[in-house]
Amino acid sequence: MAPDAAGPLVVQKYGGSSVADAGRITHVASRIAERAAGGERIVAVVSAMGDTTDRLIGLAHEITSAPRPREMDMLFSTGEAVSSTLLSMALHELGRDAISLSGMQAGIRTDAVFGRARIADIETARIERELAAGRIVIVAGFQGASDDFDITTLGRGGSDTTAVALAAALRADRCEIYTDVAGIYTADPRICPEARPLRDIGYEEMLELAATGARVMHARAVEVGALYGVRILVASSFESDAPGTLIHEESTMEQADKVRGIAHEQAIAKITVRGVPDRPGIAAQLFTPLAEAGVSVDTIVQNASIENLTDMTFTVERGDADEALRVTEALLPQIEASEVVADADLGSVSIVGTGMSTSPGFAARMFRTLFEHGINIELISTSEIRITCIVREAQVGDAVRALHDAFDLDRE
Amino acid sequence: MAPDAAGPLVVQKYGGSSVADAGRITHVASRIAERAAGGERIVAVVSAMGDTTDRLIGLAHEITSAPRPREMDMLFSTGEAVSSTLLSMALHELGRDAISLSGMQAGIRTDAVFGRARIADIETARIERELAAGRIVIVAGFQGASDDFDITTLGRGGSDTTAVALAAALRADRCEIYTDVAGIYTADPRICPEARPLRDIGYEEMLELAATGARVMHARAVEVGALYGVRILVASSFESDAPGTLIHEESTMEQADKVRGIAHEQAIAKITVRGVPDRPGIAAQLFTPLAEAGVSVDTIVQNASIENLTDMTFTVERGDADEALRVTEALLPQIEASEVVADADLGSVSIVGTGMSTSPGFAARMFRTLFEHGINIELISTSEIRITCIVREAQVGDAVRALHDAFDLDRE
Numbered sequence A, B: 001m002a003p004d005a006a007g008p009l010v011v012q013k014y015g016g017s018s019v020a021d022a023g024r025i026t027h028v029a030s031r032i033a034e035r036a037a038g039g040e041r042i043v044a045v046v047s048a049m050g051d052t053t054d055r056l057i058g059l060a061h062e063i064t065s066a067p068r069p070r071e072m073d074m075l076f077s078t079g080e081a082v083s084s085t086l087l088s089m090a091l092h093e094l095g096r097d098a099i100s101l102s103g104m105q106a107g108i109r110t111d112a113v114f115g116r117a118r119i120a121d122i123e124t125a126r127i128e129r130e131l132a133a134g135r136i137v138i139v140a141g142f143q144g145a146s147d148d149f150d151i152t153t154l155g156r157g158g159s160d161t162t163a164v165a166l167a168a169a170l171r172a173d174r175c176e177i178y179t180d181v182a183g184i185y186t187a188d189p190r191i192c193p194e195a196r197p198l199r200d201i202g203y204e205e206m207l208e209l210a211a212t213g214a215r216v217m218h219a220r221a222v223e224v225g226a227l228y229g230v231r232i233l234v235a236s237s238f239e240s241d242a243p244g245t246l247i248h249e250e251s252t253m254e255q256a257d258k259v260r261g262i263a264h265e266q267a268i269a270k271i272t273v274r275g276v277p278d279r280p281g282i283a284a285q286l287f288t289p290l291a292e293a294g295v296s297v298d299t300i301v302q303n304a305s306i307e308n309l310t311d312m313t314f315t316v317e318r319g320d321a322d323e324a325l326r327v328t329e330a331l332l333p334q335i336e337a338s339e340v341v342a343d344a345d346l347g348s349v350s351i352v353g354t355g356m357s358t359s360p361g362f363a364a365r366m367f368r369t370l371f372e373h374g375i376n377i378e379l380i381s382t383s384e385i386r387i388t389c390i391v392r393e394a395q396v397g398d399a400v401r402a403l404h405d406a407f408d409l410d411r412e
Helices: A022-037 A052-063 A069-093 A125-132 A158-169 A203-211 A219-228 A282-292 A318-335 A362-372 A393-406 B022-037 B052-063 B069-093 B125-132 B158-169 B203-211 B219-228 B282-292 B318-335 B362-372 B393-406
Strands: A009-014 A041-046 A098-101 A108-110 A119-122 A136-140 A143-145 A151-153 A174-179 A200-202 A232-236 A245-248 A261-277 A297-302 A309-317 A339-352 A379-383 A386-392 B009-014 B041-046 B098-101 B108-110 B119-122 B136-140 B143-145 B151-153 B174-179 B200-202 B232-236 B245-248 B261-277 B297-302 B309-317 B339-352 B379-383 B386-392
Touching (some): A009 A022, A009 A158, A022 A041, A022 A069, A022 A136, A022 B052, A041 A069, A041 A125, A052 B022, A069 A098, A069 A136, A069 A151, A069 B052, A069 B069, A098 A125, A098 B069, A143 A158, A158 A174, A158 A219, A200 A203, A203 A339, A219 A232, A282 A309, A297 A379, A309 A318, A318 A339, A339 A362, A339 A393, A362 A393, B009 B022, B009 B158, B022 B069, B022 B136, B041 B069, B041 B125, B041 B158, B069 B098, B069 B136, B098 B125, B108 B158, B119 B158, B125 B136, B158 B219, B203 B261, B261 B282, B261 B318, B282 B297, B282 B309, B282 B318, B297 B379, B309 B318, B339 B393, B362 B393
Parallel strands (some): A009 A041, A009 A174, A041 A136, A174 A232, A200 A245, B009 B041, B009 B174, B041 B136, B098 B136, B108 B143, B174 B232, B200 B245
Antiparallel strands (some): A108 A119, A143 A151, A232 A245, A261 A309, A261 A339, A297 A309, A339 A386, A379 A386, B108 B119, B232 B245, B261 B309, B261 B339
8 A cells, every 4th residue: 555545635626717727727737746646645637628518518419409318418528538647647757656547447337318427426436546555546527327227427516526426425534626716705896806716615505596596506506515514625726836725514604794705697588477366376387387397486475466366576697687587477377467567687796604594684784785875676586594685786896885885704 | 018028129329420419319309219119119329419528527636636446436327327318308309219327227237446347247138128118228438337336437448348248148140239330330431441341250250450540440359259159240320221240259251361451559568678587476576566657567577598698578558658767767676677668659450350360471461561661670579460560650551541541351
């Protein structure tokens, strides 16, 4: 057994921009080699290089406008096969022993739902054998295999999910997600210059941020982390001196009774069905056909009814607005509603923090802040630790900056 | 079970130029779809698209000058994964049910000699299940998997070997190798305009032709075909009206006591060791170090000894000449030979035909023909069904044309 076979076990993940070309792959290899030299055992999960996925989609669409998901998954899987073997070669070039494994070889067993498979189980024997032999293990992210040995891909957030799930299965000391930003920010630094990376954040808070627009990490991977208690560090693969953000249990080192971050989304459409008879089953009659049409509905609000008639309002991504409108209009006679109106130029702003569940006054301060900045609230939805306001899309940036300031997020 | 599940079973192979772009892939798909519509069950083996392999080698060499074969095989295997999934998609687009399988999924088990693995066994269960479901099966050529589920590649002639081995394992009615030429020619048509495609040829003859320069099909795939009695049709994927050449048992439909083809090679070097003491073991002393240095020796000729001293002459590819010379010169003191001379501007011309084993006079006619055309013979080697002459490289073309004419190969 190699001398460092008992060192801490770390699962790392490098995204597509971190392995976009030979130079960056060599840079990532040198970072991994340094850690391995320090005694850590490393499993590194990689995404496909840069624009590989777009190139493969382009190839498929030269052949057919509707590729079958099974074939598409096999095609996509070549992207990570290329990046993982190249990273392994780069480690060899640096004199380190390393081996690349496909999702199948790494033991990642999924269901057979091509394009958005769920991990069923991870058989860690091969990875453990390679680690015990003193090797750095490179795993192709985003992919797995069904019981039938068909290649599957995990859909959005796939490589992050591979990394966190592997960390859970291997009982790794931690999982490190390397990306092109320095961690989880208090708000999107592109629209809020005062935003700063958080030192740590709880799973629940991260889930709410991810669900409402903070795209650094996909909610799915965070859920797996929360379920198995995997400590996840999100950090930059380019700036090695930035500490990154640690996602872990709720007890934060920063104060708990605070808003932790502001998330936002753009391109939201609001659909309002007017004059809906307020009778049982009406919501099912409306939303079942929308789900069947593949329209993903976010916030739903039903006004108090007046003379047994109510308004139902829901939001969808702007890209789904036309389809949502079409389905809803076709339902009008059946649900005996009077009309449908749509507003497609909206966005959202959310404040998130576990402290909100125990301390009052966050909602009032949020609404007052928006009012003072002349920002009208079109719709409100809340969870235990989040308040989301739908606002005009053009005012989303102002709203984020105003709330960042109002909740003192520029200060530790 | 699909209605055509009991039709004839045909394994086809399409090379890299046949699937070089989306248009050609769609063309191949339409050819396959037509055959399937006629009731045949089709398993199609594909190579990587056009220049994919060169592109992947280029990527690896941006990272390291000496990629490990295991990683290189995994990287290479992505080439056929792309072409096989795209061909499957093209069949779907034409309304046919099809499925792509990697070498591993197709059950191709190999040893773990990366870069030039040998097929150990083919587990046909998955392919048979897909065929029984009425699907066209597309198999990624050139690749397999070791017992450890590592991806291997089969080396030179790999996709042809995949196809012929699959045909043997599936007891297919025949194997069809589609390439960019119209079949096996009586000589290389690029240097002999009178050359014509043979209607059929025996396994042994094809093996001799392949070994001495007819590069349409690799000897290795022919060997598998001979071993399992697989009837192999070599034909063009571009000209669908050309009948191609059938490789099968010796009994040919054309007359047997004839030269069947002229093969040639260029860039041959001849190394002569002069004044070698004629004692037992001297050949081993010379050729063992050459083999250890990776030099592949072709023809070896030892002259009759004069006063217990002999000359030993052997040929190598020109690319190996410097290394062969270096190794041999270093051995001179040890084997007590007087000197080494090299001649690197040679080529070969061979006549092949099973009839030669029973009818005399072929060698004489060959030597006379070359003499009449002013072509000096530097070295001769023969097998049961082949005579090869080493000649000046500049005269190879003349030699091929003269022999093609002398043995009436322009006539059926």
